Every structure is written in C-alpha cells, then in structure tokens.
Amino acid sequence: MRARDKFIVVALIALLVVVSGVAIAIDRAENKTIVPAYGGTYVEGVTSAAQYLNPVLAATPVDDDVVRLVFSGLSRFRSDGSIQGDLAKSFSTSEDGKVWTFQIRGDATWQDGKPVISDDVVYTVALLQDKAYVGPYSDAFRGVKVERVDDRVVRFTLPDAYGPFAASTTVPLLPSHLLAKVEYAGLARVAFNQHPVGSGPFRVIEADVRQTVLARNDSFYRTLPDRSRPYLDRLVLRSYPDTSEALTALGRGEIDGVGGLSTGDAERARTLKNVNLYSFGTNDFTALFLNMRPDKAMFRDRAVRQAIATAIDRGRVLQVAADGRGAVADEFVPQSSWAYIRDITRYTRSYDDAKALLDGADWKDHDGDGVRDRGGVKLSFAITTSNEPARVAAALQITDDLAAIGIRVELKAMPFTELIENAVPDRTYDALLIGVNVSGDPDPYSFFHSSEVKDPGRNFSGYFTFTMDRSLETARRTTDQAKRRELYTSVFQTLSTEVPVVFLYFSDYLYAQGKQVQGLKIAPINDPRERLWNAEDWYVRTARR
Structure with a gap:
C-alpha cells in the first residue's frame, strides 16, 4: 500500500472514531433527564401595591x-379542603373536641434563623383577639384560650367543640422575638410592615409603589429533605393600572x-403563542336563592321549586356568564371537596x-295568557341581582329557560353596593341571584341554619328545618371528618329535594404564565393568593442529569 493510501485509511478510521464519539455523546445527552435548576427571576403583573406586609394588617391584594x-401557619389546606400540618408536624384533639394540641416541627425557622416556637402562636392569636381587630381572622379565635405547653407545643382550649376549628390555624404566624413588645394598637406603625421576617419560601428585600421584590429563603422547611430552598432566586410582583395592561x-x-383574568382577557391570553392559560377551580359559586319566607306564596310549593331547578340549563348559564370557565354546580361544594356527596338527587x-x-x-x-297560574296566583316573580x-x-x-x-x-338589576347594602339585608326579594365566596372549610351552617335567616346571616332563602338545624349543629361539634360528611349528606339531600336554592356554577380563577415557567400545579383554591x-x-x- 502506498503512503498516500495509508494516510487516507488512517484518516477515515480517525473520522469514524470522532463520529462514533459524537454519536455516543449525543445519545448520552438525549438519555439524560431534564430537571429543574436553581436560579432566575419570575415577574408577575399585579394591580395593586404593597401597604402592610403583615398578615394581621394586610390591606391590598399585593399584601x-x-x-x-x-x-x-400551623396548618394549611389540602386540595380537597381538608387540613394538614404546615409549621405543625402534627396535631390532635381531645375526645370532647374542645382541646386542640399542635406540635411545631423542629426544622421550622424564621428567615433570620430563629426557631419558630409556641410563643409565636400565642403572640399572633393575642393580636387577633384584640377588641380593636376587625380583619378576616376576627372570628377565628373568639373565646379560645391559647397556651404555651413548651417551646414546640401549643394548646388551644375552645369554649365548645367546633369541628371546623382546624381551618383557623391556617392563619399565618408572626415572630414574637421581634414583635413581642408591640400591641395591636401600635402594630401599624412598626417598620416590620415594610421589612417583614416570616417563615415562608420567600423574603422581602424591596417594596414600593412600583413593585415588591422577594428573594428565596435559603432555609425553607417545606422543601426538606429534597432541597433546602425554592428554585427561583427572585420573585417580583410588579404593579400595573389594570389586568389588561x-x-x-x-x-x-x-x-x-x-x-x-376576565373572560375577555383570557381569550386574549389564548392567542399569545408563548403563554399558557390555566384555570384554578374554586369554592366560589353563583346560585339562585328562592325566597321561601311566608309572604312568598308560590315558592312554598315544592313542585314549583323543583320545576325551576329542572328547567334551568346550568351549562348554558355558565357559558353566557363566564364563557364556560368554571364547573356546573349541583350542590353546595364542588366535586373536588371532601364534603361532596355523589348519591343525592340531581335535576337533569x-x-x-x-x-x-x-x-x-x-x-x-x-x-291563556302564556303564564301559568293557580287559584288566581300567577307563576311570576322577579330575580334581584x-x-x-x-x-x-x-x-x-x-x-x-323559565x-x-x-x-x-322580571329582572331587577342594580349596582352591587345597592344590592349588598339594601336588597340583601331587607330580604324582600322574590329570588336572589348572587355570587358567594366560601372559605376553605365547607361548613354550610351560615347559609341554611334557622339562626341565620335574618341579616347579617346568609340564609338568603329563609329555608330551614329543625332536623337540618340539628345536623348542622352536630357537624360543627364533630372533629371526625367522616362523621361530618355523614351529617352533611342528610343536609345536602334535603336541600336537593326541597330546592330552596338552585346552585348554578362554580367560578374558575384564570391565570396566564409564560411557557418558560414550569412547576405550577393546578389545584382548587379558595382565594386568589392561593x-x-x-x-x-x-x-x-x-439542567440535564
């Protein structure tokens, strides 16, 4: 073989080796799994600005x-509305349902490195029990005694057994080692409200009217033991005049x-090629409450109420009212809730x-006038909304449909403030079409108990039975979720048979994110911040691994 031929052969062999090596490298790269990596910033557009970055004083959506x-908090909601520990690794109740004991997890720390202890619970509850406090947690601990058992154990003693009490312990805690000397009257004046120290996954490093910037918490208990902190380095809440902008x-x-997002903005979001549109189911429902008070003769006839429930096309109502973004409702809670009862009467x-x-x-x-009647009474009424x-x-x-x-x-539509301040308290409407916000715990007491018939109660239909009252009362005294569900079964069946209210649909919370953002998990939520x-x-x- 001539020298030139030898050179060509050697070159071809070398090329084959290189190509094979590249192929092996590509194959290995392709076989590696893409996994989340640390770093980067997420920026979200919001429509308000920071005011009080404090769970007791929060005044704006950004707050x-x-x-x-x-x-x-000590606990948090699961996706089905039940309660699990958060800062608490476990909790228990006494046999009579009056004493609740929480064990705080040992790896929970404040963002300044101090441990979360029972003193933090005692301090936070004391603020919420102050007579001057009128915020969203004002009823959470009414009449409740809270005491420190030791550094990691705290005990609540209730005046009476109350099954939904666990939901009260989702309230976010404040650090007593920084605020113990601050009473509620002076809380609004402390610098803590702009530079808070919490126990969550992110910490505030900057806040003004334009934006709030948060950095990762490098020692976050809930990501342990897999990792010690969130993936994102920064999370920014940037203010805009409105959602559309x-x-x-x-x-x-x-x-x-x-x-x-509104339904209109959601449609816009669908046209953006680099954006994902998400729908979070909620507990919030729209319903038609039929006024069954004594002066509303036609609604005292169950056949009329059942006919109304049968005639209404709930799917079409959802479509025209919310562009189909939600779920048709057939009882007080959505199907995702632990309290949902499948085997009750439905109206097709x-x-x-x-x-x-x-x-x-x-x-x-x-x-022959096109309107049904009986005994001189026309089957005619007004919807107030x-x-x-x-x-x-x-x-x-x-x-x-009707x-x-x-x-x-007849339709009686009015400004929302007039509806809430006049029409709803007066209870003189024929039928009330209204949206209802329901907390995480699916307790229907305030909507259907006899004590809630008058304003400010929310028994808008005025319907109750003593049997249903007893079931609602017993459910409130029961800490066993299975027993509560059993009691709600009879309540929901009665509501379905008697139809004092026609549940129409559950609303969705609409959320748009750039496709480069990963890791969001869709689950039912009970308020926008969730x-x-x-x-x-x-x-x-x-990264590839």
Whole structure:
C-alpha cells in the first residue's frame, strides 16, 4: 500500500472514531433527564401595591400575595379542603373536641434563623383577639384560650367543640422575638410592615409603589429533605393600572405571569403563542336563592321549586356568564371537596319534565295568557341581582329557560353596593341571584341554619328545618371528618329535594404564565393568593442529569 493510501485509511478510521464519539455523546445527552435548576427571576403583573406586609394588617391584594409567600401557619389546606400540618408536624384533639394540641416541627425557622416556637402562636392569636381587630381572622379565635405547653407545643382550649376549628390555624404566624413588645394598637406603625421576617419560601428585600421584590429563603422547611430552598432566586410582583395592561406586558415578554383574568382577557391570553392559560377551580359559586319566607306564596310549593331547578340549563348559564370557565354546580361544594356527596338527587335539564311537575300541581295556563297560574296566583316573580354583566347574562338565560315552561320572570338589576347594602339585608326579594365566596372549610351552617335567616346571616332563602338545624349543629361539634360528611349528606339531600336554592356554577380563577415557567400545579383554591401555593417549586431554568 502506498503512503498516500495509508494516510487516507488512517484518516477515515480517525473520522469514524470522532463520529462514533459524537454519536455516543449525543445519545448520552438525549438519555439524560431534564430537571429543574436553581436560579432566575419570575415577574408577575399585579394591580395593586404593597401597604402592610403583615398578615394581621394586610390591606391590598399585593399584601395578601406577599403574606402567602413570606409567612406560613400551623396548618394549611389540602386540595380537597381538608387540613394538614404546615409549621405543625402534627396535631390532635381531645375526645370532647374542645382541646386542640399542635406540635411545631423542629426544622421550622424564621428567615433570620430563629426557631419558630409556641410563643409565636400565642403572640399572633393575642393580636387577633384584640377588641380593636376587625380583619378576616376576627372570628377565628373568639373565646379560645391559647397556651404555651413548651417551646414546640401549643394548646388551644375552645369554649365548645367546633369541628371546623382546624381551618383557623391556617392563619399565618408572626415572630414574637421581634414583635413581642408591640400591641395591636401600635402594630401599624412598626417598620416590620415594610421589612417583614416570616417563615415562608420567600423574603422581602424591596417594596414600593412600583413593585415588591422577594428573594428565596435559603432555609425553607417545606422543601426538606429534597432541597433546602425554592428554585427561583427572585420573585417580583410588579404593579400595573389594570389586568389588561399587565396582560399586554406579558405578551411583550416584559413579565412572566398575570392572574385574575376576565373572560375577555383570557381569550386574549389564548392567542399569545408563548403563554399558557390555566384555570384554578374554586369554592366560589353563583346560585339562585328562592325566597321561601311566608309572604312568598308560590315558592312554598315544592313542585314549583323543583320545576325551576329542572328547567334551568346550568351549562348554558355558565357559558353566557363566564364563557364556560368554571364547573356546573349541583350542590353546595364542588366535586373536588371532601364534603361532596355523589348519591343525592340531581335535576337533569328537561323542559318536558319541568312542565309535567307544574301540570301535576295544577299550575296551568288557565286564562291563556302564556303564564301559568293557580287559584288566581300567577307563576311570576322577579330575580334581584347586581348589574354586573355576568350576573345579568345569567339572569337573562334563566328568564328564557323559565319562560319556556310558562313562568314569567322580571329582572331587577342594580349596582352591587345597592344590592349588598339594601336588597340583601331587607330580604324582600322574590329570588336572589348572587355570587358567594366560601372559605376553605365547607361548613354550610351560615347559609341554611334557622339562626341565620335574618341579616347579617346568609340564609338568603329563609329555608330551614329543625332536623337540618340539628345536623348542622352536630357537624360543627364533630372533629371526625367522616362523621361530618355523614351529617352533611342528610343536609345536602334535603336541600336537593326541597330546592330552596338552585346552585348554578362554580367560578374558575384564570391565570396566564409564560411557557418558560414550569412547576405550577393546578389545584382548587379558595382565594386568589392561593395560586401561589407551590411557588417554591416553580422554576425558569433547567439542567440535564
């Protein structure tokens, strides 16, 4: 073989080795798993600014968001509305349901390195029990005695057994070692409100009217033992005049996310190629409450109420009111809730069945005017609601559905403030179409107990039975979730049979994020700040392993 030929052979062999090496390297790279990596910043557009970064004083949506990211409570909600430990590693109740004992986890620390202890619980509860406090937690510990057992054990003694009490312990805690000398009267004046120290996954490093900047907490107990901190280095809440403008910024790539979208903005978000649109289910429902007080004769007839429930096309109501972004409702809680009961009476939409119910009760069009009547009483009533577009659209759909079975409906729409301040307290409406915000615990007591019939109670229909009262009362005294559910079964079945209210739909919380953001987990939430429930797991960088 000539020298030149030898050179060519050697070169080809060398090339083959190189190509094989590259192929092996590519194959190994392709077989590696893409995993979250530390670093990067997430920027979200919001429509308010920071005021009091303190769970006791939070006054704006941004305050609430920051509290969710910076602080934590003894417990927190699971996705089905049940309670699990958070700062507490465990908790128990006495046999009589009056004494609740919480064991604080040993790896929980404040962001300045101090341990979370029972003194922090005692201090926080004392602020919430102050007579001057009128915030969202004002009823959480009314009449409750809280005491330090030791550094890591705290005990609550209730005046009476109260099953939903565990939900009260989701309240975020404040650090007593920094604030113990500050009483509620002076709390609004301390620098802590702008530079808080919490126990959550992020800490505040800057806050002004333009934006609030948070950095990772490098020693966050909830990510242990897999890792010691969140993936993101920074999380920024940047203020915009409105959600629409924030969505425009998202489309331009200036921010990474925006929540609380209207249905119109959600449609815009769907057109943005680098954006994901998410829907969080909520406990918030829209319903038609039928006034069953003695002066509302027609609603005393169960056949009328059942016919109304049968005629209304809930799916269509959801479509026209919320662009279909939600879930049709058929009872007080959504299907994701631990309290949801599957085996109760449902009403499948049918004009024929609705007409048959009315015919059987002699509600017929005796005078040929197109409206059913009986004994000289016309089957005609008014729906009172707010003049918000979604409520009006829902009311008009219901009006059309009921007209199809011979019931005439008048719409009385008014500004929301007038509805809440006048119409609802007066209780003189025929039927009330309203949206209801429900807390994380699915206790229906305030909506259907006899003690709640008058304002400020929320028994808008005025319907109650003594049997249902006893079930609601017993459920409140029961700490066993299975027993509470059993008691709610009879309550929800009674409501389904008697139909004092027609549940229409549960609303979704609409949220848009850039596709570069990963780690968001969709779960039912009970208020907007809960969209951030697993922010410690979000990431914008990846690595191969």
